[in-house]
Amino acid sequence: MDLKAKYIEAKRRWAEKRVAEGFTALEKPTELRLPPGQHLTKGFPVLDLGFQPDIPLDQWQLKIGGLVANPMDLSWEDFNDLPQVEDVSDFHCVTTWSKYDCRWQGVPFTEIYERADPDPEAKFVFFTSYDDYTTNLPLDQLLDDDVLVATHFDGEPITREHGGPARIIVPKLYAWKGAKFVKQIEFLAEDQLGFWEIRGYSNTADPFTEDRFA
Ligand SMILES: Nc1nc2c(c(=O)[nH]1)N[C@H]1C(S)=C(S)[C@@H](COP(=O)(O)O)O[C@H]1N2
Ligand SMILES: [Mo]
Numbered sequence: 001m002d003l004k005a006k007y008i009e010a011k012r013r014w015a016e017k018r019v020a021e022g023f024t025a026l027e028k029p030t031e032l033r034l035p036p037g038q039h040l041t042k043g044f045p046v047l048d049l050g051f052q053p054d055i056p057l058d059q060w061q062l063k064i065g066g067l068v069a070n071p072m073d074l075s076w077e078d079f080n081d082l083p084q085v086e087d088v089s090d091f092h093c094v095t096t097w098s099k100y101d102c103r104w105q106g107v108p109f110t111e112i113y114e115r116a117d118p119d120p121e122a123k124f125v126f127f128t129s130y131d132d133y134t135t136n137l138p139l140d141q142l143l144d145d146d147v148l149v150a151t152h153f154d155g156e157p158i159t160r161e162h163g164g165p166a167r168i169i170v171p172k173l174y175a176w177k178g179a180k181f182v183k184q185i186e187f188l189a190e191d192q193l194g195f196w197e198i199r200g201y202s203n204t205a206d207p208f209t210e211d212r213f214a
Helices: 001-018 076-078 108-117
Strands: 061-066 072-075 083-092 095-106 125-128 134-138 148-153 166-168 183-190
Touching: 001 076, 001 108, 061 108, 072 076, 095 108, 095 166, 108 148, 108 183, 134 148
Parallel strands: 061 183
Antiparallel strands: 061 072, 083 095, 095 148, 125 134, 125 183, 148 166
């Protein structure tokens, strides 16, 4: 599917989700839900680089740039003017824990894509965070209807330890592909490896094929 078609399909599925009221827990049989080598956790472990940046909302900015027609420096206010949705998804960390039914709220990545209007050459996205963490993804995988720039978890603002004010959620991949404390989103023609990808983690990161290390 080309990128435009994928984007339209994701938008269509969002519309369906909005109609399906009372949508809370995912109904999937365990064998399709818990990836191989993972165990279920009820808590919510914290994984970071050893410090959690403190970003006052009046200084927070989300920079969107690279190969786009409309580069943007969004203030917290600008960002919160974008359409928001809620989505429930599972979370899989490469260190073998998974957490079911995470209820996230935030701006769908498709809204960022639409406003930034990437050039046709843009095929990859590079994320940079306020703790200098980085990660990279093919644009294609971000145009899915469960990918969010999330600001809320379980109805509350995401705490600092879990990546607030805003973090990226890409439920279909291992969680290191989702940048906490996100600061910048760059659209690129060539792939550029992020923090863990440089250090031997898989660049594709599919939990269901135990695609942990390159
Ligand atoms: N900015 C930033 N984002 C990050 C990380 C990090 O260290 N810094 N760790 C990643 C990893 S390995 C995981 S498993 C998840 C952890 O999210 P959590 O701390 O909310 O469980 O965030 C990912 N995003
Ligand atoms: Mo992780």
